[in-house]
Amino acid sequence: MEAAVKIQDVKKTFDGKDFVLKGLTLNIPKGSLTAIIGFSGTGKSVLLKHMLGLFQPTSGKVEVLGTDMASLSPDELTKFRCNFGVLFQSAALFDDMTVLENVSFPLIEHRRKLKPDEVKKTAEEKLKMVGLDPKHYHKLPSQISGGMQKRTGLARALALDPEILVYDEPTTGLDPILTEMVDNLILDTHKHKKGTTSIMVSHDLAAAFRIADYVAMLDAGQVLLYGTPDDFYNSEIELVKRFVSKGMKHS
């Protein structure tokens, strides 16, 4: 299966002594929904930032859509990032822009030939896709709920029709009902956007196993297990068994 993201023997240290990633290798298949799980401090966010080109590996190689991230100049990297749509844990909406302006922003930046009414129309389509009521379009992020902020963040991530959608702990800190709503939103979006590769970093095991095609569990800067949710249920690795049983109980 063709890989959208190829991580090859990546090591990362920030201080030259302690390694956060210790020779991590992972292939994320194109068109799949892959969840990256693991205990806190195992390098999930660091791995994600390598994929996005925000960090460069100390050694090893990160290839995204066939492009070696290290071979790109800063300007090329900036342009290359248009291939990503990212939903942040906090949604990271621009607080001085309305919901509609937030979603329009990537279009204004990267589709400069679009006329203002075309930008507006596209942004409204994306907001409709994530199920946000039009009455909230002209509100500021501080005037809408957490769930609506997530929807807006997702609509913004979808604005440029990216090839890779990244969800950075999308349900952390949300109540169970909102968590289920966001999980369903991710699943629906993945189904709706055929061919898009979705990568989700999550603590929420139940959600990861319910919606992901593949799951990668990190431990101590390496991939402990990579496979389908069934592979995890049937795993004999002690740490995986413990993580799965505790995680499912908690969920």
Added chain:
Amino acid sequence: MILFMTSSLRLLFTPPSRWQEILKHMEFIGNKSVAIISLTSLFTGLALSLQIYLGFKIINAVNLVGPTVALGVTRELGPVLTGLIVAARAGGAMAARLGTMRVNEQIDALDVMGVNTRQYLIGPRIFAAIICMPLLTAVFDFVAMVGSYILVVFIVDLDKAIFLEKIRQTVEVKHIMEGLFKAAIFGLIFGLVCTYRGFYTTGGAKGVGEATNQGVVTSMVMVIIVDYFVTNLIRIFYLTVGIQ
């Protein structure tokens, strides 16, 4: 920090154009500072004129109050006080805004959206500060001289014609330009320091507070230190080109 500044300003002249951002920040730094600059400069002009009047009265030189105030304001007090006030007001706000954007992942969001954050966030702010500072200093100079006129003519009752004529005889365009040049440098200083501190904020709300505090304090101290060196450089320049 120098690299941060040069790359941000260089990127400003590469597509896409950021003129709308520059105008937005000029409105914030310039337009919204006019009221506070006018108020402080009016009272600076009044207080400075009163002190100089009281001192010159002892040596019977009250006719020189006007030109002394005018030279002090245009060359020194205007740019320095404007620099300090605008660094505190707009510089602090810039550092806090960028710091908040950093800790709320908004800068990361811009990065992964393929937006050059230095070009979008930093360049326009520094450029707007460089443009606005001379304009605000011109406002300061004018209103401070209005304050001086009020004190000299209406409060201590000196001759209006002498006040204006002495200023006309003493103050030259180069004195005003010297102050405006300094002001542009102070704009560069607080723009650079405050955006740098804000852009590299770490550590949540506490970090935003520290970045703002460090940005404002460092800018203020640097404005005063750099003022001395720029004043000397201008003197050397005048001597080199033969200007008295």
